[in-house]
Structures are given as C-alpha cells and as structure tokens.
Amino acid sequence: xxxxQQSGVISFGSFQLDPDTGSLEKHGVRVRLPRQxxxxxxxLAQRAGTVITREELRELVWASDTFVDFEHGLNAAINKLxxxxxxxxxKPRFIETLPGQGYRFVAxxxxxxxxxxxxxxxxxxxxxxxxxxxxxxxxxxxxSWPVLLAFGGLAAGLLVAATWVIARxxxxxxxxxRTKFIIPAPEGFAFQPAGARQAFAISPDGSRLAFTAIADxxxxxLWIRDLASxxxxxxxxxxxxxxxxxxxxxxALYFSVDRSLRRVTADAGSSYQIISDLPRRVPPLGAxxxxxxxxxxxxxxxxxxxxxGGRATTVEDAYxxxxxxxxxxxxxxLAYDKRIERFRLRVGRFGDPQGAKDIxxxxxxxxxxxxxxxPGSGYxxxxxxxxxxxxxxxxxxxxxxxxAVPLAGNMHVFQPTAAADFSVSNNGVLVYQPLRNxxxxxxxxxxxREIEQVGPDNLSVxxxxxxxxxxxxAAAVHNPEKGASEIWVYDTQSKVNRVLVPxxxxxxxxxxxxDGTRLLYSRALGSGPKLYVxxxxxxxxxxxxxxxxxxxxxxxxxxxxxxLFQTDIITDGDVGVVDLKTxxxxxxxxxxxxxxxxxxxxxxxxVVFVSNDSGRLEAYAQAFEGGETPRLTGERLRISTEGxxxxxxxxxxxxxxxxxxxxxxxxxxxxxSPQFRAGAPVALFRVPVASRAVLSTGFGFDVSAxxxxxxxxxxxxxxxxxxxxxxxxxxxxxxx
Numbered sequence: 001x002x003x004x005q006q007s008g009v010i011s012f013g014s015f016q017l018d019p020d021t022g023s024l025e026k027h028g029v030r031v032r033l034p035r036q037x038x039x040x041x042x043x044l045a046q047r048a049g050t051v052i053t054r055e056e057l058r059e060l061v062w063a064s065d066t067f068v069d070f071e072h073g074l075n076a077a078i079n080k081l082x083x084x085x086x087x088x089x090x091k092p093r094f095i096e097t098l099p100g101q102g103y104r105f106v107a108x109x110x111x112x113x114x115x116x117x118x119x120x121x122x123x124x125x126x127x128x129x130x131x132x133x134x135x136x137x138x139x140x141x142x143x144s145w146p147v148l149l150a151f152g153g154l155a156a157g158l159l160v161a162a163t164w165v166i167a168r169x170x171x172x173x174x175x176x177x178r179t180k181f182i183i184p185a186p187e188g189f190a191f192q193p194a195g196a197r198q199a200f201a202i203s204p205d206g207s208r209l210a211f212t213a214i215a216d217x218x219x220x221x222l223w224i225r226d227l228a229s230x231x232x233x234x235x236x237x238x239x240x241x242x243x244x245x246x247x248x249x250x251x252a253l254y255f256s257v258d259r260s261l262r263r264v265t266a267d268a269g270s271s272y273q274i275i276s277d278l279p280r281r282v283p284p285l286g287a288x289x290x291x292x293x294x295x296x297x298x299x300x301x302x303x304x305x306x307x308x309g310g311r312a313t314t315v316e317d318a319y320x321x322x323x324x325x326x327x328x329x330x331x332x333x334l335a336y337d338k339r340i341e342r343f344r345l346r347v348g349r350f351g352d353p354q355g356a357k358d359i360x361x362x363x364x365x366x367x368x369x370x371x372x373x374x375p376g377s378g379y380x381x382x383x384x385x386x387x388x389x390x391x392x393x394x395x396x397x398x399x400x401x402x403x404a405v406p407l408a409g410n411m412h413v414f415q416p417t418a419a420a421d422f423s424v425s426n427n428g429v430l431v432y433q434p435l436r437n438x439x440x441x442x443x444x445x446x447x448x449r450e451i452e453q454v455g456p457d458n459l460s461v462x463x464x465x466x467x468x469x470x471x472x473x474a475a476a477v478h479n480p481e482k483g484a485s486e487i488w489v490y491d492t493q494s495k496v497n498r499v500l501v502p503x504x505x506x507x508x509x510x511x512x513x514x515d516g517t518r519l520l521y522s523r524a525l526g527s528g529p530k531l532y533v534x535x536x537x538x539x540x541x542x543x544x545x546x547x548x549x550x551x552x553x554x555x556x557x558x559x560x561x562x563x564l565f566q567t568d569i570i571t572d573g574d575v576g577v578v579d580l581k582t583x584x585x586x587x588x589x590x591x592x593x594x595x596x597x598x599x600x601x602x603x604x605x606x607v608v609f610v611s612n613d614s615g616r617l618e619a620y621a622q623a624f625e626g627g628e629t630p631r632l633t634g635e636r637l638r639i640s641t642e643g644x645x646x647x648x649x650x651x652x653x654x655x656x657x658x659x660x661x662x663x664x665x666x667x668x669x670x671x672x673s674p675q676f677r678a679g680a681p682v683a684l685f686r687v688p689v690a691s692r693a694v695l696s697t698g699f700g701f702d703v704s705a706x707x708x709x710x711x712x713x714x715x716x717x718x719x720x721x722x723x724x725x726x727x728x729x730x731x732x733x734x735x736x
Contacts, residue, residue: 010045011110012094015085017045024084029724030181031084034230036061037077044095044105053102078103080230083187086722088688178728183225186232189213191723193412193435197243198286199421200723203250206429208266210244210253211723219661222255224266227429227725237264237272245286247307254286254294261286261296261305261312276305276312287322289331289350295322297333317353321365321418325395332359332368332380334418338525342504343418345380347398360391360400364413364420368393372428373730377401381430383411383420386479388432390733405733408724410434412478414506430729433722435460441473441490444710448665448685451709455490456497461713463509463700467516468651470704473711474510474519479503487521489536500536509700514558522552522565531565531578545578546585555599562630564598564607575609577630588624588632597646600624602653606676607632610644610658619644619658621678639668639678651705659701663687665710687712 010017016025022038024031033041043060044052057074078095081087087094096104185191192199192214200211209225211232222238225231235241241255246266253264254275261275275294279301287295294305295315302315302322319333320343331350334343345366348356360366364383371377380393384404388411392402412435413420421433439461443451455461460478462485467474473490484503487510490496501507505525512519517536522529528550534542548567555564563578573596575589589595593613600607601621608621619639622632639647643661650657656668656678664686669679687701702711726732 008111010042012045012048012105012107017042019046026182026722029722030179031184031722032181032230033084034077034080036073037080037084040074040077041081044103045109048105048107048109051098051102051104056102079187083184086184091688178731180724180726180732182722182724183209183211183232184722185213186223186234189215189221191433193414193421193433197256197419198245198423199243200423200431200433201245201253202423202425202429202431203246203266204248204426205250206425206427206727208250209423209431209723209725210246212241212244222253222264224253227727235264236270238262243286248288248291261294263309273309275307275309278312279303279314287324289322289324295319297322317351319350323366323368325368325398326370327396330398332366334362334365337361345382357398359393359398363418364411365418367422367424368395369424370395370426371730372426372728379730381407381422381424383413383422386411388420388422390729407726407729407732408432408434424729428728428730430726432724432726434724435478439713441475442712442714443704444685444712446667446684446708446710448687450714454492454711455488459488464702464711464713465510465512465700466702466704466711467512468514468705469516472512472516474500474512474521475713476508476510476521476700487519489519500534501532501542509552509554511553511556511563513556513560515560520553520556520563531563545580546583548576548585551576554597557600557604558602559604562600562604562626564600566596566598579626579630582628584628586630588630599647599649601649601672602651603672608639608647608649608656610647616643617645617661619647619656621656621676623676637676637678639681640666641681646701648701648703650703650707652707655707657684657703657707657710659687665701667707688714 010019014026019042022033022035022042024033024038024041039061040057043057054074081095082089085094089097092106094105094107096106098104190213200209202209207227209227210222211225212220212222214220219239220241222235222241222244223232224235235253238255240257243256245254247254251266253266255262255264256278259278261278262272263275264272278296287297289295292307294307296303296305296312297320302317302319303312304315305312319331320335322331322333324331325347329349330347332345332347335346337344340361342361342363345359345362346356347359362382362384366380366382368378368380371379378393378395379390381388381390383389386409387406388408389404390407391400391404394401407430411420411432422431424430439459440453440457441455441461441464442453445451454473461475462478463476465474471492473492475488475490476485477488478485485506485508486499486503487501487507489498489500500519501521501523505523506529507521507523508529510519510521518533519536520531520533523532529552530547531545531551531553532542533545534540545563550567551565553563553565561579561581563580565576565578567574567576573594574587575595575598576585576587578585589609593611595609595611598607598609605624606621607624608619610617610619620636621639622636623634625631625633639656640658640660644658645661646659648657653672654670656670658666660666665684666681667684668681671677700713
C-alpha cells in the first residue's frame with residue numbers, strides 16, 4: 001500500500017511543504033489545504049518525476065473498505081491542489097496530468113531539514129479554518145451627531161449617528177485568534193490589483209470576505225468566502241461587480257456595476273436591488289456616515305446616496321476616501337498636496353474643510369480601526385513606499401501616538417485615486433493583497449508560442465510597446481518600493497535597461513514617435529494622468545501637452561502631428577486628439593457610450609477604436625480628417641464580432657489585431673482600396689487570465705511591423721494570485 005515517507009521539508013518553486021504535518025507555505029505564509037489534497041501533494045512531491053497512477057492515490061487516501069465516489073473525490077482533490085498552487089492543467093508547473101496513466105510532479109524539488117520559524121509552524125492548525133471570533137461581538141450602538149448649520153438639512157441628515165457604523169462605547173476586548181493564511185482566487189479566475197475601486201472587503205465582524213475576481217471571459221464576478229469554510233460562494237446577482245463594500249450589520253453587500261449602485265443580501269442571492277444611479281462609472285469607496293446614508297467618494301467629487309435607495313446628491317466639498325470617527329463630529333479623508341507630490345490624511349468636521357488639520361503623509365487611502373486588544377485605542381492602516389503600515393492614533397485627541405510599524409511589503413497603490421488593496425474588520429481581521437515582481441516581456445508567434453524573452457526577469461510590467469524598428473522596448477513598470485509606476489526603455493541590441501521616467505507618481509502607456517526618438521506617455525501625481533512627451537537623451541526634459549482631467553495616450557500619427565488619447569472616470573471613456581502643430585485639444589468621440597483604445601491606421605486616414613454603443617464593447621473603424629479641426633467622418637465599420645477591448649494595427653495596414661473580451665487575440669484582414677473593407681476575425685491565441693488580471697489600467701501588447709510576432713507582458717505566476725488574511729493582526733506588530 002502506498003505511504004508517505006518520513007523526510008524533511010520539501011521545497012519547490014516558492015512553496016514549502018512539511019510532510020509530517022501536511023502544512024503548506026508560500027513565501028512563509030500558510031496556504032490552507034484539506035487533509036486529502038495535502039497527502040496527495042506530499043506523495044507526488046516525494047516522487048517527483050515519477051508517474052503515479054490514480055489507483056495508487058486511491059489506496060493512499062481512501063481505505064479499501066471506504067465507500068466513496070473515488071473518481072469524483074480524486075478529481076476534486078487535484079483541482080483543490082491546483083487552485084492552491086496557482087497551477088494549470090493546460091500548462092502545468094507542478095502537477096501534470098497524463099491521460100490514461102495518472103499524475104506526475106514536474107517541478108524541481110529540494111529536501112530541506114524541517115525548520116520552525118513561527119508559532120504556527122510548531123503548533124499545527126486544524127484543516128478547517130476556525131472562525132476568527134471567540135466571543136460574540138456586541139451590536140453597534142448609535143451615537144448622535146450635532147446639527148451642522150453650514151450645510152443645513154443635508155448636512156444634518158448626513159451626520160446624524162455616523163458612528164453607528166464604526167464606533168462602540170468601550171466594547172469589551174475580544175481576543176482574536178492569531179494566525180495568517182492565504183485565500184487563492186477561484187479556479188479559472190484571478191485577482192486584479194488596486195485601481196479606481198475597492199476590490200474586496202472583510203465583513204465588520206471579520207467572519208466573511210467579499211471579493212471580486214476576473215473570469216476568463218474578462219467579466220468580474222463577486223464571491224463571498226466564509227473564513228470558517230474552505231470554498232467561496234459566487235453571488236449570481238452581482239456579475240460585473242466592480243467596487244464592493246458591506247452594510248454595517250454585515251447582512252448585505254453593496255456593489256457598483258457601470259453607473260449604478262446595487263445591493264444584494266449576504267446569503268448570495270440571485271436578485272439585487274438598484275440603490276441609485278451614479279454620476280460616474282466607478283466609485284472608489286462607499287463609506288457609511290449614518291444608518292441610512294452612504295458617502296461615495298471620487299477624486300474630485302463626493303455624493304450621498306440613501307442606503308434604502310434614492311437619488312444621489314452631490315456634496316459641495318470633496319472628501320476622498322472618507323471615514324467617520326467615533327466622536328460623531330469628525331471625518332478622516334485624503335487631500336493631495338502638490339508641494340510634496342503626495343496625499344495627506346486630514347481630519348475635520350463635515351462641511352468645514354478650512355478647519356481641517358493634517359495628520360500624516362500617505363501614498364494610499366487610510367483606514368482607522370479600534371484596537372481589538374486595548375479598549376480606547378486605535379490604529380491608522382495605510383500604505384507608504386510599498387509597505388502596509390499600522391500607526392497608533394488617538395481618535396479623541398485627533399493625534400498620532402506612536403510610530404508606524406510595517407505589517408507587509410510589496411503593496412501596490414494606484415496613485416491617481418490612492419486605492420490600495422487592504423481591508424480591516426472591527427475585531428482584528430486584516431486582509432491585504434501583495435503584488436509580486438514576477439512578470440517579464442516576451443515575443444510570441446501567431447500561435448501564442450513563446451519565441452524569446454526580452455529584458456530582465458522579475459519585473460512588474462503592465463504595459464509594453466516596441467519601437468518602430470523593433471530595437472527598443474518601452475514598458476510601464478510598477479515599482480513597489482516607491483509605490484509608483486515608471487517608464488523603462490530596454491535596448492534589445494545593447495541589452496541595456498534604463499529608467500526614463502522615474503517615480504514618484506504613475507507613469508503609464510508609453511507610445512513611440514514614428515522615428516523612434518521620442519516617447520509619449522501619461523503621468524499622474526495626485527490628479528488624473530496628463531500627457532507628456534520627451535526624448536531619449538539624458539538631457540531631454542519632458543514637455544507637457546494640452547490637458548484635460550484624465551488622459552491616457554494610445555497612439556501617435558506617423559507624421560508626428562496628432563496624438564490620440566482616451567479619458568476615463570470623468571467621461572466614461574471618450575476619445576480626444578491633440579494637434580502638436582496648433583497645440584489644440586479636440587474631442588472626436590464624445591458620447592454617452594464608453595469609447596476607448598483609439599489607433600491610427602498607418603496612412604493616418606482612419607482610426608480604429610472600441611465602443612459599447614451596441615451594448616457590448618466592439619471594435620470599429622472610421623475615417624479620420626485632420627486639418628484645423630480634426631474629426632471622424634463617414635460610416636462606422638464594425639471590425640469585431642464577439643467583443644473587443646484593445647486594438648493594434650499592423651505596420652502595412654493590411655491587418656488589425658485585437659484582444660477580445662474573451663481573452664483571445666484575433667486577426668482581421670483589411671483591404672484599403674478601392675474601398676475600405678474588413679474580413680472575418682480569425683482567432684490566433686488566448687492570453688492567460690492571470691496575465692490579463694494584473695493589467696488593471698489596460699492591457700498593453702504590441703504587434704511587430706510585419707504582424708508575425710506579438711509582444712506581451714506575461715506572468716510566470718499570478719502577480720496577485722492570493723489574498724493574505726491576518727487574524728489577530730495586532731499581535732503581529734509585537735513581533736516587529
């Protein structure tokens with residue numbers, strides 16, 4: 001009968017497996033595995049390179065006198081293993097399926113002496129994750145707000161009982177469990193890093209995690225994971241959910257889809273309630289400021305929505321990422337300081353921004369949470385320079401009472417909105433999402449097979465463009481130490497890699513001039529991204545272009561005169577053009593539809609773009625007229641048939657390639673004369689969902705001039721493959 005051997009810790013990739021306990025860790029963080037998958041993994045890893053039959057695994061896991069659906073049970077166990085490892089049956093890195101034979105562990109394995117570095121390692125935990133609550137949490141008690149005369153009836157309505165959500169009157173301290181583990185994305189899904197949204201939220205009582213994940217078809221789905229359970233539940237009514245947050249009692253979830261705020265019960269029901277239409281497409285955060293009022297904050301706009309449903313009302317002052325404090329009088333919120341090129345956390349009374357005072361500098365949003373161990377004290381949780389920090393804060397005296405202590409590293413911040421991936425409960429549960437540096441740039445052939453890697457390993461590349469001669473690569477690279485995105489230029493001949501546009505801020509979407517001597521890009525420092533141009537020489541300086549609130553450059557005409565850009569958040573994806581000759585900005589697609597990804601044809605006579613005017617994102621081509629007032633004219637010709645999200649034009653103009661909403665790259669033959677015609681799309685290859693998921697601000701691939709190769713940032717392992725859960729997170733501070 002097969003058996004597990006006695007051995008030391010087994011290391012493979014970034015994982016460590018203890019055969020004696022079945023404990024699996026990744027980068028020192030516990031990965032939860034049920035007993036049966038853990039035994040299977042140990043057995044396979046100890047026999048790496050050897051084919052193990054399904055019958056051997058049956059004898060290992062199930063006794064001969066056990067009556068069980070073995071085929072289903074083994075398939076489920078293997079699927080759980082692959083989910084925990086971030087592995088794929090199609091392209092296995094760890095467990096290979098050999099049809100008709102069995103399974104083989106294909107990764108390199110090292111046997112190391114067992115070592116225990118944490119209390120958790122020395123005391124094995126049960127397979128079933130325990131509830132993070134050891135005692136009932138008292139129900140919230142209402143506190144009254146004073147009437148604010150400055151805002152009249154609206155202000156009074158907003159500020160009554162704001163701390164109904166957050167504060168309790170000296171609750172008895174609840175000693176939470178102290179443990180740390182990860183939650184992987186569901187099979188076939190991937191997590192996305194922070195953008196202009198709140199991607200996940202822990203419930204107020206710390207027992208359930210709601211999160212969004214992107215599917216292979218490019219659509220977001222909403223899931224709820226009970227921390228006392230091993231599997232998440234999808235919320236069928238919340239397909240397309242983008243931003244998510246809990247009701248104060250944890251009985252409902254609020255989420256945004258396009259321009260509406262919706263509500264669904266926490267039992268993962270199949271129906272939803274539309275709470276309100278919204279003025280913009282993506283609200284970054286919903287903050288409860290009263291039992292029946294929700295404050296939705298944008299970069300430069302704040303609206304109030306009735307929790308039961310009703311019309312959104314605009315508030316005069318902007319409160320970015322607001323949170324009510326327990327005194328019932330003050331709000332924490334962010335404001336950008338151009339002098340230091342960083343956000344400041346401020347505290348003040350609602351309706352009185354002039355009377356607010358600065359608390360600290362931060363790269364990200366800030367959450368205040370009461371201590372679950374020390375009554376009357378609390379912490380500010382935020383990200384600075386790539387580290388997740390906790391800093392003691394006196395909510396009554398409105399002052400810091402200690403130094404910031406790091407909780408985690410490799411944190412990503414979307415600087416234009418200060419969004420960051422963390423969430424904290426009222427009783428000691430912290431969830432965060434680290435961003436790993438493990439992507440690279442590769443050339444693929446037309447079947448999706450890798451031809452060669454370009455540039456260094458272990459970068460966090462989110463956007464790539466090849467120079468017209470193919471000798472240089474411009475890339476937007478996330479720098480976790482600075483909490484920034486930078487523009488790098490890699491010379492494929494000299495193999496020299498250079499940071500052309502360093503942090504701070506978010507530099508993105510590099511576009512080459514036709515002669516390859518200059519780069520167009522966007523850069524954001526607290527406000528929305530703006531357009532800049534600079535040469536490649538050291539002495540060259542960046543030149544700002546005529547701007548609007550939010551600009552992402554997409555293409556540059558071959559004659560060097562016109563720049564195409566898209567705008568988002570404010571106008572939901574309109575398209576504009578900047579004339580570098582006249583320095584004039586003109587809108588060429590400005591409608592209620594979402595329009596994006598504009599690209600010139602090589603001869604400059606047409607623009608291909610993506611629009612959801614039909615109800616779904618599709619690619620269209622239309623004639624372009626330059627002159628003093630650039631515009632699109634004539635008939636729109638539809639290029640795609642089953643959805644599109646990003647378009648590229650081949651150098652000779654005879655082919656358009658686009659990334660479909662299903663993650664497949666398509667080719668469309670083009671005839672330009674005697675009249676413009678497009679052929680039927682042909683599928684070339686599928687981009688892995690993990691690679692698409694990390695590109696939160698737009699997937700950046702490129703096509704060689706002859707159309708034979710595709711340049712993509714690819715991911716060896718998902719950059720944001722797991723969420724990390726800390727139960728009893730305050731106790732981790734004492735170990736620093």
